[in-house]
Amino acid sequence: MKSICAVQGVEAAGIKEGKYGLALVRASGTAAAVFTSNRVKGAPLILMQDRIRKGRLDGILVNSGCSNAYTGARGLADAQAMCRIGAECLGSDPERVGVASTGVIGRYLDLSLIRRQCGMIAPRLARSGEGETAAARAIMTTDLVEKHALVRKRTFTVAGICKGSGMIAPNMGTMIALLYTDARISAGQLRTALRSAVSRTFNRVVVDGDESTSDVAFCTATGLRGKPSSAEFASALEECCRSLARQVAIDGEGATKLIEVRVRGAPDERSAAQVARTVAGSPLVKTAVYGEDPNWGRVIAAAGRAGVAFDPDQVSFWVGGGKMRAPMVKEGVIVADLSRAKAAMGGNQVVFELDLAAGEGEATAWGCDLTEKYVEINGRYTT
Amino acid sequence: MKSICAVQGVEAAGIKEGKYGLALVRASGTAAAVFTSNRVKGAPLILMQDRIRKGRLDGILVNSGCSNAYTGARGLADAQAMCRIGAECLGSDPERVGVASTGVIGRYLDLSLIRRQCGMIAPRLARSGEGETAAARAIMTTDLVEKHALVRKRTFTVAGICKGSGMIAPNMGTMIALLYTDARISAGQLRTALRSAVSRTFNRVVVDGDESTSDVAFCTATGLRGKPSSAEFASALEECCRSLARQVAIDGEGATKLIEVRVRGAPDERSAAQVARTVAGSPLVKTAVYGEDPNWGRVIAAAGRAGVAFDPDQVSFWVGGGKMRAPMVKEGVIVADLSRAKAAMGGNQVVFELDLAAGEGEATAWGCDLTEKYVEINGRYTT
Numbered sequence: 189m190k191s192i193c194a195v196q197g198v199e200a201a202g203i204k205e206g207k208y209g210l211a212l213v214r215a216s217g218t219a220a221a222v223f224t225s226n227r228v229k230g231a232p233l234i235l236m237q238d239r240i241r242k243g244r245l246d247g248i249l250v251n252s253g254c255s256n257a258y259t260g261a262r263g264l265a266d267a268q269a270m271c272r273i274g275a276e277c278l279g280s281d282p283e284r285v286g287v288a289s290t291g292v293i294g295r296y297l298d299l300s301l302i303r304r305q306c307g308m309i310a311p312r313l314a315r316s317g318e319g320e321t322a323a324a325r326a327i328m329t330t331d332l333v334e335k336h337a338l339v340r341k342r343t344f345t346v347a348g349i350c351k352g353s354g355m356i357a358p359n360m361g362t363m364i365a366l367l368y369t370d371a372r373i374s375a376g377q378l379r380t381a382l383r384s385a386v387s388r389t390f391n392r393v394v395v396d397g398d399e400s401t402s403d404v405a406f407c408t409a410t411g412l413r414g415k416p417s418s419a420e421f422a423s424a425l426e427e428c429c430r431s432l433a434r435q436v437a438i439d440g441e442g443a444t445k446l447i448e449v450r451v452r453g454a455p456d457e458r459s460a461a462q463v464a465r466t467v468a469g470s471p472l473v474k475t476a477v478y479g480e481d482p483n484w485g486r487v488i489a490a491a492g493r494a495g496v497a498f499d500p501d502q503v504s505f506w507v508g509g510g511k512m513r514a515p516m517v518k519e520g521v522i523v524a525d526l527s528r529a530k531a532a533m534g535g536n537q538v539v540f541e542l543d544l545a546a547g548e549g550e551a552t553a554w555g556c557d558l559t560e561k562y563v564e565i566n567g568r569y570t571t
Numbered sequence: 572m573k574s575i576c577a578v579q580g581v582e583a584a585g586i587k588e589g590k591y592g593l594a595l596v597r598a599s600g601t602a603a604a605v606f607t608s609n610r611v612k613g614a615p616l617i618l619m620q621d622r623i624r625k626g627r628l629d630g631i632l633v634n635s636g637c638s639n640a641y642t643g644a645r646g647l648a649d650a651q652a653m654c655r656i657g658a659e660c661l662g663s664d665p666e667r668v669g670v671a672s673t674g675v676i677g678r679y680l681d682l683s684l685i686r687r688q689c690g691m692i693a694p695r696l697a698r699s700g701e702g703e704t705a706a707a708r709a710i711m712t713t714d715l716v717e718k719h720a721l722v723r724k725r726t727f728t729v730a731g732i733c734k735g736s737g738m739i740a741p742n743m744g745t746m747i748a749l750l751y752t753d754a755r756i757s758a759g760q761l762r763t764a765l766r767s768a769v770s771r772t773f774n775r776v777v778v779d780g781d782e783s784t785s786d787v788a789f790c791t792a793t794g795l796r797g798k799p800s801s802a803e804f805a806s807a808l809e810e811c812c813r814s815l816a817r818q819v820a821i822d823g824e825g826a827t828k829l830i831e832v833r834v835r836g837a838p839d840e841r842s843a844a845q846v847a848r849t850v851a852g853s854p855l856v857k858t859a860v861y862g863e864d865p866n867w868g869r870v871i872a873a874a875g876r877a878g879v880a881f882d883p884d885q886v887s888f889w890v891g892g893g894k895m896r897a898p899m900v901k902e903g904v905i906v907a908d909l910s911r912a913k914a915a916m917g918g919n920q921v922v923f924e925l926d927l928a929a930g931e932g933e934a935t936a937w938g939c940d941l942t943e944k945y946v947e948i949n950g951r952y953t954t
Contacts, residue, residue, distance in 0.1 A: 226872060227874075227875040228871050228872055228883045258872075258883065260903055293872055294868035295868075471854075475946050478950045485676025485677035488676065489611055489640075489641075489676055491610075492612075500641065501643060517641075522642075559946055562946075566858035566862070567858045567861045567864060
């Protein structure tokens, strides 16, 4: 097993029929979730924000193809019905079934489809590589590859699957992520660790700056193995989320290159993250990376509009990729060798390193290049 | 004359040699300017922010091809030298010459080129259609068309030329605009009117969300004709700037359609503008407009992440274009007729109207669709 089924007590299954997929995961334990900060939230999120407060789940049901967002009272009733469908299949209480939906906004759920698919996959629930792969595939929309992460520690394991490719912005969950651990940990510790991990990983991925109505990260702890310290657990969860976050950036709609922006010397971590995300999200930086054009002034210009106080004349800046690391600016003085910079941008990963010389804060953000393919994918999404 | 040379006391000339252009405008009078809020400002802006406080100019010199931004102490000295070159050609004081530069960031000015071009065009300074057209062309970079605006009132005229196509964001001047009037008006009145006009027009244009280091709008009042009230003048200046702002959106890099977003029912004008700009700048909205895909949920989702308080279940929303206006949502209930919405998106102008039902604030923002051509233009800008 390469992800969630490596966690003690987790069984998964999934199905994908054209655009319409359904993933079912059985795992009983303490649970927490982080939701999009978009004011327009999908009906499943409105429901789950309330229910997750009880801190326990027996399983999660996620459909793709329709996000059940902006669907009003009927959408909320549909999300509740989806909980009941999941509960029947799991032999559980609807209040203990997590639901999430991803896909087109402003359409109603096809509950009979979800009921049929759930009935088909429930008997297949298993602790197997097939099960976790089918679940990871089922929740994909424009994703090209399924996303798995696994962090094994001596006494416990953390793992996750997620979907996310476009509509990826830096203000919350930014995707649907289903995280599991067999660590023995309280709902409170889980909530704290999840919030921190999300803020440092999923919240630092920018594909297009649009923020979804349906972003959610769930984490369930089955408690079947060891009892790590809060710090040990938080670190493992963050590592797991970071792996998924990078996979989302790499699989960004139309992307050919991963962009990693490392900022240090900021007034604090928050402002470092702000600069890193602004650079990673800049359309002009993203198109320059696509064209392997060492137009590095765009990186400085993007940093300058991030709303963070620094002195441009003290900044140092490098462009890297593969084993190459080319200095562009040293303490405000241009030292750029454009042919080296262009060479550094030739691989499938481009790293921008900025030292703002304004403090001790540091942070990393991830993004991807902007290509004609992004336009093609998103110009005709519903038609 | 169709723009600045229709204003009493304004003479213009310009030249464009490949990527390198120079515009010279002679006009003596009270003057004001608004600058980018980017922390990384071009050297000419750093210089002019200080000098414009004196409130008088005799002329303005603008070059294209190199923005003289992120060029440190040498860049500042170069900007001062550019003022001296302009002053020699105009027979004026360097302190009374405005300068601006647009083009690649992080390169030094070619002063000998500017000196040569200025010497060539100074004798051509004239109050003529050729002069204003040559000046408007000289400052273009990726612009496809030159941009002129003219507002004639009984006792005075306001006119302007501008450049701007990419790196257009909503946080200040967002372009280089040279505005002129023959109204008799004090420097203080001019400053107030310019700030207000910019905030309602240039600050509401989004092409790609990137904010330039070189955005500036100058306004010079020659005072050779009537003395309007402050309100009359402010209204005419805003009308002139609105015309230029729309031209910038229409000429957005790679654009095929103008997007106009009208928001009403917001808590106040500021929050209405915030929602309008967020929708106009959303990559997912922009690609949907390009593909004429009535994926209207993206408009609601973008509004939801604008940071403005409203109740999604009270929103009303229309998609329009040409003479068509199709209701999509009425007080939170979906009433969308997708085929009508698609038809409304078929022309070269798409209008989204949102009523947030949360107050009396209203605002309009302009943007354009996102196309493969934008990626092509920006992927290989310096190479």
